[in-house]
Amino acid sequence: MIDVPTLVEQARQGRPRAVARLISLVENAAPELREVMAALAPYTGRAYTVGLTGSPGVGKSTSTSALVSAYRRLGKRVGVLAVDPSSPFSGGALLGDRVRMQDHATDPEVFIRSMATRGHLGGLSWAAPQALRVLDAAGCDVILVETVGVGQSEVEIAARADTTVVLLAPGMGDGIQAAKAGILEIGDVFVVNKADRDGADATARELNHMLGLGEARGAGDWRPPIVKTVAARGEGVDEVVEALEKHRAWLDEHGELAVRRRRRAADEVEAIALAALRARIGDLHGDRHLATLAEQVVAGGLDPYGAADRLVAGLTGR
Amino acid sequence: MIDVPTLVEQARQGRPRAVARLISLVENAAPELREVMAALAPYTGRAYTVGLTGSPGVGKSTSTSALVSAYRRLGKRVGVLAVDPSSPFSGGALLGDRVRMQDHATDPEVFIRSMATRGHLGGLSWAAPQALRVLDAAGCDVILVETVGVGQSEVEIAARADTTVVLLAPGMGDGIQAAKAGILEIGDVFVVNKADRDGADATARELNHMLGLGEARGAGDWRPPIVKTVAARGEGVDEVVEALEKHRAWLDEHGELAVRRRRRAADEVEAIALAALRARIGDLHGDRHLATLAEQVVAGGLDPYGAADRLVAGLTGR
Known part of the structure; x- marks a missing residue:
């Protein structure tokens, strides 16, 4: 069990071990990642x-x-x-x-x-x-x-x-x-x-x-x-x-600093949203479905756009 | 109006102009892209x-x-x-x-x-x-x-x-x-x-x-x-x-050729699916919503994961 609030507090004090630990959580996309980011937000x-x-x-x-x-x-x-x-x-x-x-x-x-x-x-x-x-x-x-x-x-x-x-x-x-x-x-x-x-x-x-x-x-x-x-x-x-x-x-x-930072944040949010959607594609269909679709594409029976449509369909209901 | 079937037929005969034209359609993500890909599939x-x-x-x-x-x-x-x-x-x-x-x-x-x-x-x-x-x-x-x-x-x-x-x-x-x-x-x-x-x-x-x-x-x-x-x-x-x-x-x-080609096709299908989802995020929310979320992230009031959640929410209904 990782005590995120304590870790964040220690990182704010500049303790190297806490900083390293938090970056590792980020790199490994640990389950605590969201909690870490929410706790850090006010100090960034x-x-x-x-x-x-x-x-x-x-x-x-x-x-x-x-x-x-x-x-x-x-x-x-x-x-x-x-x-x-x-x-x-x-x-x-x-x-x-x-x-x-x-x-x-x-x-x-x-x-x-x-x-x-x-x-x-x-x-x-x-x-x-x-x-x-x-x-x-x-x-x-x-x-x-x-x-x-x-x-x-x-x-x-x-x-x-x-x-x-x-x-x-x-x-x-x-x-x-x-x-x-x-x-x-x-x-x-x-x-x-x-x-x-x-x-x-x-x-x-x-x-x-x-x-x-x-x-x-x-x-x-x-x-x-x-x-x-x-x-x-x-x-x-x-x-x-x-x-x-x-x-x-x-x-x-x-006023360019604010502009750049907003752009950076927007990129960041979009990337996270896409990663989440990507994970959901995997959750919904499993690798088997993608593998089956890929096989049909290789065989020429299906084009990649048609395959992508099928992959997405279950996710958005559209 | 682009006559895709004729263009594909000419490309199959190796006519350079048709080939160039089709690649341009691909590069520009033209509206005909899907039709082109479906028509090409059997010949790949x-x-x-x-x-x-x-x-x-x-x-x-x-x-x-x-x-x-x-x-x-x-x-x-x-x-x-x-x-x-x-x-x-x-x-x-x-x-x-x-x-x-x-x-x-x-x-x-x-x-x-x-x-x-x-x-x-x-x-x-x-x-x-x-x-x-x-x-x-x-x-x-x-x-x-x-x-x-x-x-x-x-x-x-x-x-x-x-x-x-x-x-x-x-x-x-x-x-x-x-x-x-x-x-x-x-x-x-x-x-x-x-x-x-x-x-x-x-x-x-x-x-x-x-x-x-x-x-x-x-x-x-x-x-x-x-x-x-x-x-x-x-x-x-x-x-x-x-x-x-x-x-x-x-x-x-x-049997490695088939393995590699299936992997390549799977990557391709996944990339197209993600691009489609990305486009839908834009459609649903418009840049304004993302910009507003980004501003909140810059100000420290919202962390990027929380912002991404809101961006995705409208898309998948979850």
Whole structure:
């Protein structure tokens, strides 16, 4: 029997074990999940969330770790949610280079959590925001959401933050790869990491060009800054924090923070509703029915839409 | 007014314009979509589908193009579905290096189509399989599904093929990046492309090690081969085709082809059912209701699960 009210109270006091326990309940979609979320609701909405995304190899882990250090110097309580892609079949997270985070492992004001991106479409879409709520209620001033991949779902997660940081590095195929991954549009702040390498200036210039930063914008529009860093040595990281704070102030001033948060909440509610409906499809029909329908589709006797109709029919009575 | 039966008949005869038209209907979720799918159903299930995935820069487009040439030499009709990631906001596909495919543009026995991976979770999961059905009914012997990204949804698409090819290249962070992307488990055939570069042997060895290919397996188990290629010069590509044909024979022999196809159809039916339910949530409540609920969630007065309950309630009457 899990004592949710006590657990939530301890998490609010920032006790790491309670925070970890609550996130595990979220990840495992435990029966207590609803009770946990209801209990957390009044204490959420305070944390500033920053999403970090970029191609593999640009130094996301190193940058995240450096940002944690920078925020700690400012006396902030920091949460880190590292969203790791995983096999669609195993469900396990690969924490290869999480090692760097060990720097902060003994700091009681830093909460670090890795999360696997499950095998099911939409799986992540409910789990990550719920974990954010736990960190939020635990009094984190800033939560960094680092996504390892640059796939659709990873990018969506990063884009749902209050501020989204897109990382690049020289000589990685640069801008065109970033553009292909669809991550240029979502960046509020751009970071060219490994700026001590050849080509850093060229990458920044190319990025500047692709973003059309030279073009005229409306007076109130946000112009995404491009910051050069060498995260491994901490260089430029304070400038990134400065850019983040500026963006946060801009969001506040223009009412954009509320807009983004409402959009995020709406996505979250819709994802949970769909997951619930999905579960009901399973409950109603059992795997046998779906398997039978699938067999008919493979045999060409039924098209997938006709099969879907039959699957849904029992659920809604229509 | 679109004459679906005529369009389907023309597509079956392999007329490119009809094929393109049908895929567009699928992509745009046109009102005729259901009619199209019902009309195609009896003519599907013949094509052998091959998924290709791997990190950006390993040479997926070049490899796909080389495979098209190889299959054409065998007299096969070939379909190519290139799944391109796109901005979650624009929905447009970036076709940067699709240029190589121009080699096959005038070949009437080759159908090439690029597809954007939409902004919505689950969006792709219904569109790509439906496009496959069109190419299948159009008499393609082989359909190559190339995914540009290595994100969750892209990997899922590639993994749903009859045979999944995972591409690597030397000096790209190699195995560990592939492992992080969760693509090692889904490979039926591995290709180390750019094998004329330094480190190709090391990459193959590392891959061999990570796959545990040295370990004992059951007698009937499939041992994923590792093929070295220089796709830009066509080297090793016939060996890839040979490996694919071997895997196909193995699938057939062990009844695995039917298993995979039933699983794929079940995923497809479930995705369509969920999309339908999602649309009904919108129909029933309108965006206003969701927006109001989201506002309450942001304010902390309601937790996302409670909000989701209210959203679903009107739909199922429970």
